[in-house]
Amino acid sequence: MFDKRLMAMCPESKKYIVGNIICQWVELMMNAVMIFVIANAVEKLYRKEMTVKEMLISLAILAGVLIVRFVMTKKTTQMSYRASKTVKRVMREQIYKKILKLGNTYREHATTAELVQESVEGVEQLESYFGQYVPQFFYAFIAPITLFVLFGLAGSFKVAGVLLICVPLIPGAIMMVQKIAKKLLSKYWDQYAKLGSTFLENLQGMTTLKTYKADAYKNEQMNAESENFRRITMKVLTMQLNSIIIMDFFAYGGAALGIALAGKTFIDGNLTLQSTVFMILLSADFFLPMRKLGSYFHVAMNGMAASDRIFKFLSEEEPKEKTARLSETGLDIRLSDVSFSYDDEKQ
Template structure:
């Protein structure tokens, strides 16, 4: 069970594995020397011809060999630690680098929950494989051969019998390997499914409580947990049964070695010291292989995890021979743009859009019409589109992701704020920004006064800034975006689900920004897009109409119907209240 690709991936661990094996072999050699000394002493005592200096010599040998074994055991443990450290560091770096190469579109190919489980639990499973299983594998091959050579000088028949019994353990391991591999593959699949369900329920716990749907989700998770329990019990049963078989072979082989030693002594084919030596070393023939068997099931689990790791590392990347930088002239043009999340369900149907440099363009329409999908394509998150999408005449696919994200800032209604301080979050937009610049941008979004009443730039933020209101979170997200100071800004429902005052402040800043930057505004509230230079109205993945606010109202089409409906709702009761 040697995975050449896995070992090649973590080539640094090879020297630690070799060092581990050498130290274990030195410990074995010291043990053999100690057994030689002790058995000769016992034989001398039995025959009554032991000199006093022999006792001192044997005692010194025992002390010295015990010291050597202690140092070798300590050194082998150190080698195991270094090997485990190397594999964790290397594989997690490879996973991280792979995610960076996949870019923001990685979610199209792999779930975040699976990435987390593979990078954490999956890599941890390989700690035993590199730190214990591989060194033990090579030592288990070397130890019986060493003992065989030594005992051949004592009694050849006994040495042969012991050596012949040793391969029965790996034969037993091989017998369960195919079954174990399938079982552990199912185990990891179910483990991932359970983790995904748990993460989703944890993230949506508040929503479940609000709609009193927690009982239903609890039952759903119990079903997944029961499936995981059953597959876990099957794995444990397989491990217990195979360990029992290996124990029978190991101890049975050692017992057979003892019997051979006694019969050979009875037949005067071996001396008393030789007989005792065979008895004392018989177990050492099987213990390394038995220990290998105990690591086998954990190693198999690690191998199943490595399959998932390499599946992640082997995901196709969108590589281009030429990687262009974001052009200075950055008119954005989408021609016959098509996109599908699923093969048989197209979301965008040949959309044509233009976002001239320095323009203020809005995308509106009912939910599910494809507005946010367009934004995701422009940000490089959705790559599997058809048609042509160019920036300054350069195909979007040819622009490096780093350059794209450096020049296009995306602000959604769920912009992520990290646990830390206000300063930490703001400086993500501009790491070199001074405190004066930070306060200036906070003042622009009307958040400075509130923060001065708290702890200023050192005001702590909890995870997702849960200690701030929704409006304050969006203001802070906008302040960070303003610090990024990119040529293009995309606001995707950035004023959804916040208070009116925050919405007005944010929209006022967006309108100021639109005078000097290219701004694309996606909004469900049409009152926010009235000042846009051009408005695209999307319906079922197609552009139904486009133009300025006044032009669209004159067309008496979809935009006018949406506008009239929203105005009626927003003004409902106002006239009655006036009367």
């Protein structure tokens, strides 16, 4: 779920990832403040204790919170972009340098079409990995702990504890599909590269295929490979859909459990109306960060599958540098009985 090789290759992205996490955490706290103000207003309205001055103060606080949330959301997007743009540049530079080192022998390790796909779409997949998945990976564990403390301060560590226990069910579901996803995405990229290689080869040799009337045969071959690619793509989408259903079940089921427990605690007289409304409105936030991580997980796995192919190419053995030197003196080079011909004219 976390590739240390990619992080080691782009250490400058770490500060933007940390910034992304901080911005999301501040946004969470602003959301908690907003819900606390709303819950307080609900209780005072219920008890008919709300004054005009208090109402105006609450509206002013809500307006300030919304402005801060807007700024944090914008900053989060900027941090995501800055974290991902570096890795794309570095990876493409590494691929290009590797091709230069391999020289003409690079075709022995990968086709031109494969390298184009890995350098373009494969590297683009890493944008989501660095910009979205990695920050969300850490934030998804920080957010429930933060909410656990807030719920406890609000009046019920029992409700907070039950919600916190339910949170790990989502990463458990993610780990269940990880092995299946890794195999499927590996096959997906293999078939994708094969289809791209065949298309490029046929396109470059179109004149030859027409000359020898082999275009119909190649057309059937490409249709078969396209069908194989369609099937593996549908398998990947099916796997993603099934895992999303499982994660939604745990996420929204856990939120419903939290709401029910908060309601029961209120009925038993162990919670104030303000605390109950606060917990009900904020219960879903226990699970949404982890649920969001699950959504990014599939994109990240696609990027990691592409990175595996890139790292495999980057680790290919390079031809040894020629170090032998011919002596500048004592060389006796002779050409005898040498000729060439062109259009039957011998020279």
